[in-house]
Structures are given as C-alpha cells and as structure tokens.
Amino acid sequence: MSDLWRLTAHEAHEKLRAKEFTSIELTRSVLDRIEAVEPQVRAYITVTADLALEQAREADARYESGNATPLTGIPVAVKDLIVTKGTRTTAGSKILENFVPPYDSHVYEQLLKAGAVMVGKANMDEFAMGSSTEHSAYGPTHNPWQLDLVPGGSSGGSAAAIAAGEALVSLGSDTGGSIRQPASLCGVVGLDPTYGRVSRYGIVAFGSSLDQVGPIGRDVEDVATMLTCIAGHDPRDSTSNPEPMPDFRHYLGRDIKGMRVGVPREYFIEGMEEGVKERISEALRVLEDLGCEVDRDLSLPSTEHALAVYYIIAPSEASANLARYDGVKYGFSDHSGGTMWEDMERTRAEGFGAEVKRRIMLGTYALSAGYYDAYYLKAQKVRTLINNEFADAFDRYDVIVTPTSPTVAFPIGAKVDDPYAMYLNDIYTLPSSVAGLPAISVPCGLSEGLPVGLQVIGNFFDEGRILQTAHAFEQALGGANTLPDVR
Amino acid sequence: MSLTNDDVLHIARLARIKLTGADVDRFAAQLSGILDHFAALAAVDTGDLEPTAHPLPLSNVMREDEVAASLTRDEALVNAPQTEDGYIRVRAVLE
Numbered sequence: 001m002s003d004l005w006r007l008t009a010h011e012a013h014e015k016l017r018a019k020e021f022t023s024i025e026l027t028r029s030v031l032d033r034i035e036a037v038e039p040q041v042r043a044y045i046t047v048t049a050d051l052a053l054e055q056a057r058e059a060d061a062r063y064e065s066g067n068a069t070p071l072t073g074i075p076v077a078v079k080d081l082i083v084t085k086g087t088r089t090t091a092g093s094k095i096l097e098n099f100v101p102p103y104d105s106h107v108y109e110q111l112l113k114a115g116a117v118m119v120g121k122a123n124m125d126e127f128a129m130g131s132s133t134e135h136s137a138y139g140p141t142h143n144p145w146q147l148d149l150v151p152g153g154s155s156g157g158s159a160a161a162i163a164a165g166e167a168l169v170s171l172g173s174d175t176g177g178s179i180r181q182p183a184s185l186c187g188v189v190g191l192d193p194t195y196g197r198v199s200r201y202g203i204v205a206f207g208s209s210l211d212q213v214g215p216i217g218r219d220v221e222d223v224a225t226m227l228t229c230i231a232g233h234d235p236r237d238s239t240s241n242p243e244p245m246p247d248f249r250h251y252l253g254r255d256i257k258g259m260r261v262g263v264p265r266e267y268f269i270e271g272m273e274e275g276v277k278e279r280i281s282e283a284l285r286v287l288e289d290l291g292c293e294v295d296r297d298l299s300l301p302s303t304e305h306a307l308a309v310y311y312i313i314a315p316s317e318a319s320a321n322l323a324r325y326d327g328v329k330y331g332f333s334d335h336s337g338g339t340m341w342e343d344m345e346r347t348r349a350e351g352f353g354a355e356v357k358r359r360i361m362l363g364t365y366a367l368s369a370g371y372y373d374a375y376y377l378k379a380q381k382v383r384t385l386i387n388n389e390f391a392d393a394f395d396r397y398d399v400i401v402t403p404t405s406p407t408v409a410f411p412i413g414a415k416v417d418d419p420y421a422m423y424l425n426d427i428y429t430l431p432s433s434v435a436g437l438p439a440i441s442v443p444c445g446l447s448e449g450l451p452v453g454l455q456v457i458g459n460f461f462d463e464g465r466i467l468q469t470a471h472a473f474e475q476a477l478g479g480a481n482t483l484p485d486v487r
Numbered sequence: 488m489s490l491t492n493d494d495v496l497h498i499a500r501l502a503r504i505k506l507t508g509a510d511v512d513r514f515a516a517q518l519s520g521i522l523d524h525f526a527a528l529a530a531v532d533t534g535d536l537e538p539t540a541h542p543l544p545l546s547n548v549m550r551e552d553e554v555a556a557s558l559t560r561d562e563a564l565v566n567a568p569q570t571e572d573g574y575i576r577v578r579a580v581l582e
Contacts, residue, residue: 102562195542209541238548239541308525319502326503328577330566340578345505357504361495362518364502374529380538382531387539419517420524436542460543 004029005165009222023073027056030075043161044120055117072115077167080121081204091204092126092136095351105202107230123157131425135355145484149409152182159186169217177429180441184404184453187481190216195436196241199234205321207314219480220471224248251464256472257291262298262397272406275447283444306431312379319363394459404441404453442470
C-alpha cells in the first residue's frame with residue numbers, strides 16, 4: 001500500500017475503480033513521497049497538501065457514485081505558470097512571488113471537472129525562459145536520475161516530479177521545447193500539442209505565437225489521457241481550435257505497419273553525443289521492425305536557422321508580454337523611486353532575474369527602430385521557410401523522427417553563465433515549435449545510465465498519429481521506464 | 488554585431504529596466520555574442536516570402552458581444568500593491 005505513488009495514472013484509475021484503495025490513500029502516498037524526496041529533488045514551488053486531500057475526498061465520492069473519469073482522484077502536478085484560483089502562481093519569478101490568482105486557467109478548470117487532485121505547483125525557469133530550471137527564482141530542481149544534474153527546462157519541475165514519483169501525471173508548457181526536453185532528460189513522456197489545440201486562457205504568457213500547455217507522464221497512455229482532458233475549443237482564447245476533438249486514447253494499441261517515417265539528416269550534427277546517436281539509431285531499427293518505412297534521407301535545409309528565428313521571435317513577443325509587470329496592477333512593487341518611471345524601472349530590475357532581463361532586452365532590441373526589418377521581420381520570413389519545408393515533408397511522410405535533445409542531462413551550473421550554450425539545448429525542439437506542429441518525446445533507452453528521448457513530430461492536429469507511433473515504440477521497448485532511485 | 492554600453496542603456500530604458508554598471512558590461516558582452524550567432528539569417532534567401540506572425544491560418548476570430556460573469560471589483564484589486572477607495576493607486580503621471 002505504501003508504494004502507490006509508483007503506479008501510472010491508468011493503473012491507479014483501474015484500481016480506484018476496483019476499490020483496491022481510495023484516492024485519499026493514493027494522495028497520502030504521493031504526499032509522503034513528496035516529503036521524503038522533495039528536499040533533494042525540489043520539483044515544487046508550492047505543495048498543496050490540504051487542497052489535494054480535499055479534492056481526493058471529492059474524488060472518492062465520485063467513484064462511489066459511479067461518475068469517475070480516468071483522471072478522477074489522480075495526483076497531478078501543475079506548472080507554476082498555470083493560473084489556479086486561490087493558489088499562489090509565481091511563474092518561477094520573484095515579481096509574482098505573492099500573486100494569488102482570482103480566477104482559474106482553462107486547463108485547470110478541465111482538471112477540476114475531471115476530478116483530478118492537484119498536489120502542487122511545479123518549479124520552472126522564470127517565465128519559462130530556460131532549458132535547465134536553474135533560472136527559477138526559487139532555486140533549481142534536481143534530476144531524480146542523478147541529483148547533481150539538471151532536469152532540463154523550462155518545465156523541469158513537472159518532469160522531475162513524474163520521474164521522482166511526486167505526482168502521477170503533470171502539466172507543463174512548451175514554447176521552444178520546454179515540455180519535451182525535460183521529459184527527455186528525466187526519462188518520461190512529454191507532448192507539445194499543435195498550436196491552438198489547448199486554450200492559453202490563464203497561462204502566464206511568454207511567446208504568444210508559440211506557447212502551448214501539454215502533458216507529461218510515465219507512459220504514452222497517461223499523456224494521451226491528459227491531452228484528451230485539457231484539449232478543445234475555448235472561446236476565451238481566440239487561437240484555440242474549434243475542430244471536434246477525438247479521445248486520443250483511441251490511437252493507442254494500433255499497429256504502425258506502413259507508417260512513413262522521415263528522419264531529417266540536418267538533425268545529425270556536431271554536438272550530438274555519441275550515446276544519444278546510438279540510441280536513436282537503435283530506435284529507428286525498432287520502428288523498422290514494427291513495419292515503418294523509415295527514410296533516413298529527408299532534408300529540411302532551414303533547420304539550422306530555427307534557433308535564430310526562435311530566439312528573435314520568442315524574446316520579441318516576451319518583451320511585449322512582460323511589459324505588464326510594472327508594479328502597478330499586481331505583483332512585486334518597489335515604491336522607493338520617487339517618480340512613476342523610476343518606480344517601474346526599480347520594480348522590474350528587482351523583480352526579474354538575469355535571463356528574463358536578457359530576453360526582454362533582446363526582444364526590445366529586435367523590435368526597435370532601425371532593427372525591426374533586419375531581425376524581427378527577417379525572422380518571420382525565415383519562419384515561413386521552415387513552415388514550408390515541414391509542409392512539403394508531410395506530403396511524403398506521416399511522422400518525422402529525431403532525437404529530442406543532443407545530450408543527456410548535464411551538471412547543474414555547467415551552462416548557466418553561457419546563454420548561447422544553454423540555447424543550443426533546444427536545437428532539436430525549436431523547429432517544430434516555430435512551425436506550430438505537435439511533437440512528443442518518448443524514452444528510448446539510456447546513455448551512461450541517463451535517459452535519452454526520441455522525438456516524434458506530426459502534422460497539424462495529428463497528435464493521434466504521434467501518440468500511436470510513440471505508444472507502439474514504447475510497448476516494443478517493454479513499456480515505461482522504471483523509476484530511478486532518488487538518493 | 489557589437490552592442491556598446493550606450494546601446495544597452497538605451498534598450499534598458501525602452502524596456503524600463505534599471506541596470507547597474509556591472510549589468511551593462513555583462514549584457515553588452517552577452518547580447519553582442521548572441522546577436523553574432525543571428526547574423527547568418529541575413530544571408531538566407533527569403534525572396535518574396537510572406538512573414539509568418541502565427542502558425543495557423545486564422546484571422547479576425549469573432550464572437551457575439553454577450554454579457555457574462557467577470558471578476559468583482561474586490562477580486563480584481565486583490566493583488567494590487569496599493570489601492571484606495573476601490574481604485575488602484577499610482578503615482579502622478581504628469582509632473
């Protein structure tokens with residue numbers, strides 16, 4: 001009974017339905033696990049134990065009355081940029097240290113409707129700007145596989161919580177790889193939905209043409225279940241897609257014979273670790289054994305420009321979005337300046353961390369008079385080029401398969417003072433983000449004892465096919481990763 | 488692309504972020520380094536390609552203008568650093 005935190009969400013749901021244990025017992029098991037490992041892992045900014053137990057009691061009543069959903073009574077971690085009424089939401093920033101939202105985000109409303117149990121708000125790089133969770137104002141999260149390593153980022157807390165058994169499933173957000181890269185580095189599954197698949201209402205904004213909320217879980221089935229819960233049209237986000245939405249679990253368990261898999265050669269570049277390359281090569285052979293037609297000679301020539309395009313567009317959008325943090329309406333405020341402008345400049349100087357300031361300034365520069373055409377407009381045109389290459393590729397392939405990250409988890413502190421080295425972590429996740437395409441990272445083995453992730457990119461609104469591919473692959477490897485020993 | 492300290496101070500002013508002298512030196516070096524990596528974009532042939540502002544072919548999403556529940560005044564003000572008589576208190580904008 002004490003090891004209930006080891007279950008996947010779908011296993012736990014079956015056992016809750018069979019009355020083998022209650023959600024209160026499951027939630028207590030997860031809260032005990034949090035107490036045991038959180039001092040080492042630090043996956044959370046806020047643990048919401050009392051709320052969780054209250055939600056668990058309600059969940060148990062739903063099982064009694066027979067109206068439980070697959071997520072009823074399941075302990076969930078929620079990234080701390082997802083607004084939750086009455087529960088502090090910091091976005092990993094000092095500037096929102098005391099921000100208690102008066103309303104709920106769409107995705108959290110969906111979790112509440114499903115009867116899920118929120119155990120805490122997960123740590124993250126400040127405003128989701130980072131690839132290691134070291135840029136959190138609340139201190140870094142540690143990788144459960146090896147505690148002196150980063151968990152990836154920016155959704156590092158959401159990924160580490162799953163790998164450490166501190167939640168059964170979680171929500172992260174992905175702007176340029178912030179779900180997939182930490183999922184890869186923590187040996188779990190993470191999915192970045194098609195832009196527009198999930199409402200951004202109540203999500204602290206970073207790059208508005210890029211941001212998407214998505215699920216992280218132990219296995220592909222849990223991720224499909226979470227996506228089904230949070231996806232769908234919401235009139236409060238005019239970019240959310242009005243198309244009818246499938247139950248994504250229907251794509252699981254289907255064979256992938258004849259699936260046309262493109263492998264872009266531009267992704268196999270200098271900087272990719274040998275161990276990562278070996279695992280990806282093996283993964284491609286597994287896909288072939290499953291009947292996929294794998295073409296290793298796909299070319300996406302503009303891939304190399306995705307990094308520059310992203311790191312111009314995302315900071316530009318961020319510089320506009322983060323203008324709202326002025327110390328007037330909410331958040332941290334410094335009144336010592338004597339004038340309005342001086343107050344505002346001091347508030348932002350103290351409230352934002354170094355990486356957020358760097359990105360605001362980069363974006364401000366790219367949008368400023370005299371540089372707009374050379375940077376922002378040019379990046380938007382190259383974005384079109386990248387989109388067109390993906391569109392052509394999806395005429396010939398069903399999915400595109402790549403590594404998720406060029407390396408396994410790296411030591412805390414190794415890249416934190418070298419912004420560009422940190423940006424290079426996202427080199428394989430940025431192109432599909434720029435194009436707005438859905439992509440999933442699924443574990444594909446270990447290199448020197450650390451997890452490697454395989455990325456499967458799909459066409460617009462084709463999450464079904466990437467889930468189908470990832471699920472078949474995961475089952476061929478024998479199911480989800482065993483959880484690491486946190487010590 | 489090399490940014491001078493004056494450039495950095497100008498950008499920081501536009502972004503309303505107060506910087507210390509050490510900040511200015513550090514950001515000048517770091518931002519210049521990042522911009523150097525972006526220089527290759529200039530050489531990409533984008534011909535007459537249209538810019539992409541947004542990945543989906545959406546424009547002018549309309550809805551009915553209907554009255555619906557929203558935050559109360561107290562709720563809207565709950566996180567404001569300074570309030571007075573149900574308003575947000577700010578410093579004088581005009582001198």
